[in-house]
Amino acid sequence: MxxxxxxxxxxxxxxxxxxxxxxxxxxxxxxKNGRKVFLHRSEKTDINILKDNKYFLLATSTWDHGTINPFFERLLVEMRKSNFSGKSATFIGLGDRRYESHYFCTGMTLLKEVWEKSNGKSLGVALTIGREPFDEIIDKLVRDWAEKTLKLFEEN
Ligand SMILES: Cc1cc2nc3c(=O)[nH]c(=O)nc-3n(C[C@H](O)[C@H](O)[C@H](O)COP(=O)(O)O)c2cc1C
Structure with a gap:
C-alpha cells in the first residue's frame, strides 16, 4: 500500500x-487526488533520484528511426548499471506511426526493458499516444489512465 x-x-x-x-x-x-508529485526532465535528473525513491512514471518520445529521445540517453546508461529491486514504475510513450510504424514508441519500449532488466517492477499497461496530445480526446485518455494507474500504485 x-x-x-x-x-x-x-x-x-x-x-x-x-x-x-x-x-x-x-x-x-x-x-488533485492528494499525491505528492515531482516532475524531472531526464537530462537534468541525477541517477540518485531513481536510487533514493520508490514510485515513478517514466516517459519518453521516440525519434529518428525508433531511438529513445536523446535527452534520456545519459540516464538510460546509468539505469543499466543500477538495481531497482523494490521499486515500481509506470510508462508513457509518445510517438507517431507515420514515422515507420514498426518503430512506433520503441523508445518507451526500450526504457521499460531497461527498467525491468534492472529488477524494477512495471505496473499496469503502458500508455502510448500516437499524435499531438492537445485535444479533448487525448485529455480524457490521459486523465483516465492517470486515475487507473494511481490505484495500481495504491495496491503495490
Ligand atoms: C524527425 C522525427 C522522427 C520521428 N521518429 C519517430 C519514430 O521513429 N517513432 C515514433 O513512434 N515517433 C517518431 N516521431 C514522432 C515523435 O515521437 C512525436 O512527434 C512526439 O509527440 C514528440 O514528443 P516530444 O515533443 O515530447 O519529444 C518522430 C518525429 C520526428 C519529427
Whole structure:
C-alpha cells in the first residue's frame, strides 16, 4: 500500500514539448487526488533520484528511426548499471506511426526493458499516444489512465 507521504517522481524526455504537456496533465490528476508529485526532465535528473525513491512514471518520445529521445540517453546508461529491486514504475510513450510504424514508441519500449532488466517492477499497461496530445480526446485518455494507474500504485 502506498503511503500518502511517499511521492511519485515523473521523469521524462521531451523535445518539442508533447511529452512534457502530457506529464503536466498526469501530475495534475495525481495532485488533485492528494499525491505528492515531482516532475524531472531526464537530462537534468541525477541517477540518485531513481536510487533514493520508490514510485515513478517514466516517459519518453521516440525519434529518428525508433531511438529513445536523446535527452534520456545519459540516464538510460546509468539505469543499466543500477538495481531497482523494490521499486515500481509506470510508462508513457509518445510517438507517431507515420514515422515507420514498426518503430512506433520503441523508445518507451526500450526504457521499460531497461527498467525491468534492472529488477524494477512495471505496473499496469503502458500508455502510448500516437499524435499531438492537445485535444479533448487525448485529455480524457490521459486523465483516465492517470486515475487507473494511481490505484495500481495504491495496491503495490
Ligand atoms: C524527425 C522525427 C522522427 C520521428 N521518429 C519517430 C519514430 O521513429 N517513432 C515514433 O513512434 N515517433 C517518431 N516521431 C514522432 C515523435 O515521437 C512525436 O512527434 C512526439 O509527440 C514528440 O514528443 P516530444 O515533443 O515530447 O519529444 C518522430 C518525429 C520526428 C519529427
Amino acid at each position: 502506498i503511503e500518502s507521504n511517499i511521492p511519485i517522481h515523473i521523469i521524462y524526455a521531451s523535445t518539442s514539448g508533447n511529452t512534457e504537456f502530457v506529464m503536466d496533465k498526469v501530475a495534475d490528476v495525481w495532485r
